[in-house]
Amino acid sequence: MRSIVLDLPGWRGHRAGQHVDVRLTAGDGYQAQRSYSIASAPEDSSLVLTVERLRDGEVSPYLVDELRVGDTLELRGPVGGYFVWEHSLGGPVLLVAGGSGIVPFRSMLRHRNAIGSAVPVSLLYSARSLARLIYHDEIMRIAAQDGIDVSVTLTGEQPAGWQGHGRRIDRDMLAEAGWPPGDQPLAYICGPTGFVEAAATALVALGHNPDRIRTERFGGTG
Amino acid sequence: MDALDGNAIAGTLFDVFGAEMTDASGTCARCGAASPLGELKVYLGGPGTVARCRHCDNVLLVLVEIGGTMCVDALGLAAIGRPSRDG
DSSP states (O other), rough: OEEEEEOOOOOOOTTOOOOOEEEEHHHHHHHOEEEEEEEOOOTSSEEEEEEEOOOTTTSSSSIIIITTTTTOOOEHHHHHESOOGGGOOOOOOEEEEEGGHHHHHHHHHHHHHHHOOOEEEEEEEEEGGGGGGGTHHHHHHHTTTTTEEEEEESOOOTTTTTOSSSOOOOHHHHHHOOOGGGOOOOOEEEEHHHHHHHHHHHHHHHTTTGEEEEEEEEEEEE | OEEEEEEGGHHHHHHSSOOOOOOSEETTTOOOOOEGGGGEEEEEESSSEEETTOOOOOOOEEEEETTTTEEETTTEEEEEEESOOOO
């Protein structure tokens, strides 16, 4: 996992939740392209991508292991207008993240902060272990803010004395950590495909309106 | 192969349609369901990109790049709604 800070002259700005496509071209002309969520808020001074290194990936190993300060990258974006949160969409908001699915939510939470929004947000964040919890310190600071509730579940190993959840996200956890369906929350789910399907199915089973659930899946081909 | 969703092809759709399309609505010609293109089931692994209806699995869109030209087959789409705003 690595966060990359980009200096983008002429960047026209983005909306919280959007991505960029990164294209790499090899010496022989072979090209590989992947889409990465933007981790920074629109108000932040630099654009930040947080990239998980995937074994056998074509793009992420380069971005995580090889890229050096001063290198140039070919980007397209910002793209995406569906998996976006901005103040006009209101709330309350439920964010459900699996692993590096937290990345677009970091942008949304920082954006909420930057504009001084009072929209209440619940974040349910699933990671394998405390060591795999991306932005650990920042998430803990965010959890202390008014109007933001953070629940963490560690599905693999839990440290001694762990007070949070210790299982995969399920109906009961979403009922406890989220909003009642009557509050008509706007739900965003981001993670690997299986995680997103399970969380979305559980929310619908709890009585949430499918039209208020937005999903974003990522695969294992980084 | 796990299906992704239409968010994964936001950049390609932008190139093809000249506008942000993941929040545009696509209507399946088979089952009639209308959903944001961001919600389509998208398979990137083949020689081209295939987008299917999340409700009935009908193939809605096939995108194949041949010799630098993007070929678009939208046979399974009965309609595409105007995006609510440009991205």
